[in-house]
Amino acid sequence: EPEVTQTPSHQVTQMGQEVILRCVPISNHLYFYWYRQILGQKVEFLVSFYNNEISEKSEIFDDQFSVERPDGSNFTLKIRSTKLEDSAMYFCASNPRGRAGDEQFFGPGTRLTVL
Amino acid sequence: GESVGLHLPTLSVQEGDNSIINCAYSNSASDYFIWYKQESGKGPQFIIDIRSNMDKRQGQRVTVLLNKTVKHLSLQIAATQPGDSAVYFCAENRGYSTLTFGKGTMLLVSP
Numbered sequence: 457e458p459e460v461t462q463t464p465s466h467q468v469t470q471m472g473q474e475v476i477l478r479c480v481p482i483s484n485h486l487y488f489y490w491y492r493q494i495l496g497q498k499v500e501f502l503v504s505f506y507n508n509e510i511s512e513k514s515e516i517f518d519d520q521f522s523v524e525r526p527d528g529s530n531f532t533l534k535i536r537s538t539k540l541e542d543s544a545m546y547f548c549a550s551n552p553r554g555r556a557g558d559e560q561f562f563g564p565g566t567r568l569t570v571l
Numbered sequence: 572g573e574s575v576g577l578h579l580p581t582l583s584v585q586e587g588d589n590s591i592i593n594c595a596y597s598n599s600a601s602d603y604f605i606w607y608k609q610e611s612g613k614g615p616q617f618i619i620d621i622r623s624n625m626d627k628r629q630g631q632r633v634t635v636l637l638n639k640t641v642k643h644l645s646l647q648i649a650a651t652q653p654g655d656s657a658v659y660f661c662a663e664n665r666g667y668s669t670l671t672f673g674k675g676t677m678l679l680v681s682p
Contacts, residue, residue: 460614487668496579499615499660499672512669547614554668556602557622562614 458482460563462548468569469538477533477566479548485561487554488531490523492516492544493565499547505531506554538570579658581677590648590680594661594673597642601663604637605670606646609658615672618646618659648678656680 461480469475481488490502503513505523522534531550535542545565551558584590596604602623607615621628621635621644628635634647644661661673 489669491670491672498674499609499662499670501669501671504669549614551668556664556668557620558668559617559620560605560668560670562616564612565614 458561460548460550460561462546462563462566464566465564466567466569468571471540471570472537475535475538475568477535477546477548477568479531479533479563480529481531481548481550482552482561483529485550485552487511487551488523488525489549489551489560490533491547491549491562493547494544502533504554511554535568538568540570543568543570579675579677581679583679583681584651586651586653586680586682588651590646590651590655590678592646592648592659592676592678594644594646594676595642596644596661596663596673598663598671599639599642601671603664604635604644605662605664606633606635606644607660607662607672608655609660609675611657615660651678651680653680653682 463478488505491499493499501514503517504511520536524532547565548563549560551560605620606618609615619630619635632649636645658675658677660675662670
């Protein structure tokens with residue numbers, strides 16, 4: 457069964473450093489998402505991406521964040537200058553057509569630890 | 572109940588019992604409601620969804636009930652098994668595909 461994959465599974469970085477989290481969505485899906493989950497809290501939407509551009513973003517997704525689909529398979533989230541409060545699990549998800557009611561498939565997540 | 576910070580509401584049941592997990596949602600304009608299961612160290616996994624024009628939907632061992640009058644969603648799991656132990660989140664989406672998640676309930680199933 458096709459699945460969303462994410463690398464690395466755990467990323468440790470120093471405050472102020474840039475990190476890039478990588479995702480490979482399911483191959484025939486058109487909509488891609490990043491969510492984050494601070495330890496013990498709910499999953500929060502960051503950004504959605506379709507047709508090589510951001511379609512929606514939350515207030516969390518400020519100028520420190522960017523997303524890119526550099527080739528036909530990868531979808532990346534970059535944090536330019538990490539802060540302690542960026543420590544969280546980051547989940548990538550993909551959706552076949554981006555319609556309400558389409559199942560959204562989540563990857564296993566990347567745990568980001570900012571020291 | 573409501574969760575605050577690191578404290579999730581927890582439901583503890585015995586194997587074989589039926590479990591009911593509740594969720595209050597905020598936006599009456601939401602079109603779909605979805606239940607996700609999240610096991611430790613993993614991403615959310617789809618369980619079942621329901622459209623806003625329905626009040627009940629059944630899957631395999633799971634039933635979702637939607638009460639739009641009081642903006643309440645519940646997930647019923649029949650004959651709960653140890654493998655059902657996880658955190659369960661409700662989520663809503665509103666005419667587009669972005670999900671808004673609720674705060675989660677931890678289900679603990681004892682053998």
